[in-house]
Amino acid sequence: MHVDHGLSGTTRARPGLREALAACRAGDVLVVTKLDRLARSLRDATDIADELTKKGVALNLGGAVYDPTDPVGRLLFNVLGMVAEFEADLIRARTREGMAIAEAAGKLRGRKPKLTPSQEKHLVQLHRTGEHTTSEIAGLFGVARSTVYRTIQRGGEEKSV
Numbered sequence: 001m002h003v004d005h006g007l008s009g010t011t012r013a014r015p016g017l018r019e020a021l022a023a024c025r026a027g028d029v030l031v032v033t034k035l036d037r038l039a040r041s042l043r044d045a046t047d048i049a050d051e052l053t054k055k056g057v058a059l060n061l062g063g064a065v066y067d068p069t070d071p072v073g074r075l076l077f078n079v080l081g082m083v084a085e086f087e088a089d090l091i092r093a094r095t096r097e098g099m100a101i102a103e104a105a106g107k108l109r110g111r112k113p114k115l116t117p118s119q120e121k122h123l124v125q126l127h128r129t130g131e132h133t134t135s136e137i138a139g140l141f142g143v144a145r146s147t148v149y150r151t152i153q154r155g156g157e158e159k160s161v
Contacts (some may be wrong), residue, residue: 021048026056035077036084045081056084115151116142123148124155 002023004016017038024030030052032038038061039045049068052059059066061080067073102108115123124139126132127148138145 017048020107021051024052024055024057029058029060033055033059033062033082035080039081039084040088042078042081045084046078049077107157114147115141120151120155123151127152127155 002016002020004014020030035045039048049066050058053068061077064076066075066077099108119141123137124142126137127134132140134145134148138148140146
């Protein structure tokens with residue numbers, strides 16, 4: 001079983017998909033719960049189906065086996081692919097609309113800063129004394145070293161590695 005965790009179906013560059021396609025051999029059946037889990041565009045779905053057909057691999061979509069040689073099978077596959085692409089377009093449109101509304105209301109601010117302004121000031125002061133390494137400062141504040149470097153840069157210091 002090959003699974004992509006935390007990755008969108010909008011991109012074809014997914015490790016789980018790549019591994020699943022590479023593992024398929026002639027006579028195998030690739031089982032996918034829904035077509036939109038395999039691809040979010042009709043082009044990608046068709047490309048993947050063509051690749052599987054060339055290898056002699058059957059594609060099982062939610063319990064129904066896709067037969068590329070059957071005209072009805074090809075029609076249903078293309079309709080499912082168009083629906084998956086339509087759903088992806090709706091999701092993108094809703095996301096953009098929601099972000100625009102949040103931004104207009106002043107609620108789209110991004111990630112919350114890891115350090116308060118007073119903590120940032122204290123961190124820069126500790127760095128200027130030269131008594132602590134970057135790793136030690138990161139440990140004191142419970143942040144990554146990259147956060148320390150960014151804070152130092154914002155505080156007028158140059159990044160030292």
